[in-house]
Amino acid sequence: MKLAVVGGGSTYTPELIDGFARLRDTLPLTELVLVDPAADRLELVGGLARRIFAKQGHPGKIVTTGDPDAAVADADAVLLQLRVGGQAARQQDETWPLECGCVGQETTGAGGLAKALRTVPVVLDIAERVRRANPDAWIIDFTNPVGIVTRALLQAGHRAVGLCNVAIGFQRKFAALLGIAPSDVHLGHVGLNHLTWETSVRLGGPDGAEVLPELLAEHGDAIADDLRLPRPLLDRLGVIPSYYLRYFYAHDEVVRELRTKPSRAAEVAAMERELLTMYGDPGLDEKPELLAARGGAFYSEAAVDLAAALLGGGGGSPVQVVNVRNDGTLPFLPDDAVIEAPARVDRRGAAPLPVPELDPLYTGLIAAVTAYEDLALEAALRGGRDRVFKALLSHPLIGQSAHADTLADQLIAHNREHLTWA
Template sequence: MKVAVIGGGSTYTPELVSGLSAERERIDVTELVLHDVDAERREVVGGMARRMLARQGFAGSLEVTDDLDRAVDGADFVLLQIRVGGQAARLSDETVPLLCGCVGQETTGGGGFAKALRTVPVVLHVADRVRELAAPDAWIVDFTNPVGIVTRALLDHGHRAIGLCNVAIGLQRWAARLLEVEPDRVLVDQVGLNHLTWVRALRVDGEDVLPRLLAERGAEVAAHVGLREALVGELGVIPSYYLRYFYCHDEVVEQLRHAEPRAAVVAALERELLAQYADPTVDEKPVLLERRGGAFYSEAATALIASLTAGTEDIQVVDVYNGSTLVGLAADDVVEVPAKIGREGAEPIPQLPLAPELLGLAQHVAAYERLTAEAAVTRDPVTARKALLTHPLIGQDLIVDDLLEGLVAAERRRGGELVAL
């Protein structure tokens, strides 16, 4: 099996490499290619990956390259984990919206919008080369945020793709610790859109323990997702922690205005991580990586690859076309739901309808994602404005104009273009 990692210079890569190597019994990787456009990151992360693989007795080949065609040629799996514009772009995504009184976050609201417009064209270019050069039945697995919009763009353009996020596996591992059971006994019934999900059932050995968990450990659940216990109790579900941006918008905006931007924190962490990776004596992923975010990322990735390869039909939470899974959303909306994973892909598990208080928000954001995916391809400013006008965290005419102008100006200062203003 050949696996190509696009964005292989990411500081996440050592965790992914470690996971792929550790799962040799389930995933027979004979060729691993790390592709990145950043020469320094390629050299540092590639060297770290090489030492890790040697320590783990990896018998396959590792190649590090900036040649996209070479990376994807003959690949069975192409993993996307890119950040177009780097942490500098993330910084403007987080700070420009705050000037307009909107949440500044890299995947949600105006920041997520800018990231999508910057990312989708690059991802589609990669996917076109995959279609041309990779194995006939190759899978594209997308970790690149915003996962829902990027996956939608891939599927809309006919690519064989599945989106993957670490929120569900993170909740599973947290719940297992709280309940003092092994993680593989816990099934998370998480539904919605990427970064807009609710856990409506939490099954341990088939029994739904969510009502008891909310009744007996409600304060701990609420603290974990950053919401008030009373709100979580009223909803009767576990919202994704990204729902804070919707349910507590004004409070979060005020906090963000007085906090160091996450982009600056991550940039400092990455500098320190890359310095550790450059040390020729380091051949294990450092503890510092746990502070980077993306917990259990490699485990989710390897589990998905293993199931797609072996056709195990186990249940994992992934991002796929809705079809008829969630009533009230369009068939071609990309949803994040539990699905059976087999050789032919992901088959979503049938779901009960979303409650009105959940469905209404999901419909709003799904409409925004549809328009944003279109704007990312067409670069049409009117479509871009419609997308922002549709987003429930923005949605006002003058704010839309100010926000779009601010995001476009910040992108131009970096030499890029979001829309044709």
């Protein structure tokens, strides 16, 4: 079994490698190819990856290359974790929107749109290479904004499933609070990528005992602190929003914070420099503790589970939270929208499971952001300042024409080198 990782030079990658090594019975890889245009980074990451495999006794071969065609040739699955423009582009995404009093963030609002415009064309080019090499290969997208990127892939007819670590992070945290195994926690996780709510938490299976009220009553303070949202808000909602909902529920507070502290991009860039120095140590043969602060917690477990289920062979959980075509699951959205929800996953792909009717408080925001994603994808595929403006105007975190005009000009100015039409 061969798997390729596009963006294999990411400092995330040792987290993924550690999961492949530990869970080799679930996903028995014979060859893993790391592909990245940044040769220096790739060599450091590839060397550590080989040492991790060797230490844990994994028999698979790890190959590094800068050639995406060679990487995806004969691959059974291709995992996308690329960042077009690197941390420098992310730094811009997180700063120039603040000038208009809007959230600066790499996956939502104006910054998220900028990332989508840079990313979608590159991902579609890679996907075409995968299709030419092996039309039966699965593409697993971990590249943000996952919902828009996955929709672009599915719309172009690729065999793709989107993946985010928010759900598995909640599962692990709730299991720890309840003192049970993570496999016994089943989430009613629903919405769009980075716009989700846990509407139920059941024990033992989808039809098991509901413990969400108990979880909120006994551990609400800890959960609220983790989300950086007021405990009374969680009590009033009766559900647990993802931490990305803070950009919507506490927008102005977040903007004030972002204006007075270093950007997350600056923090990550400094962390990456330290990590790459560590990766160059020939004595290091395990992922360093610092990597946990880099983000992507439990990413490897989620990726292994999804790849194993898609490739068959008895590995992987039959039900997983993924980004998948709506197909009537949320009746207020078009069928071709991409939602994030529990789905049955096997060799045929991912099919979303039925979702209980949602409160208008959630359906309204989901519908609005889906409309934005429609316009964002149109801008990413066809370009043009007017399409960028309309996408920005439609976003609930922007919504004012003067801001949308200013942000459109800023977005294009800061991303011109990545926009073929600009």
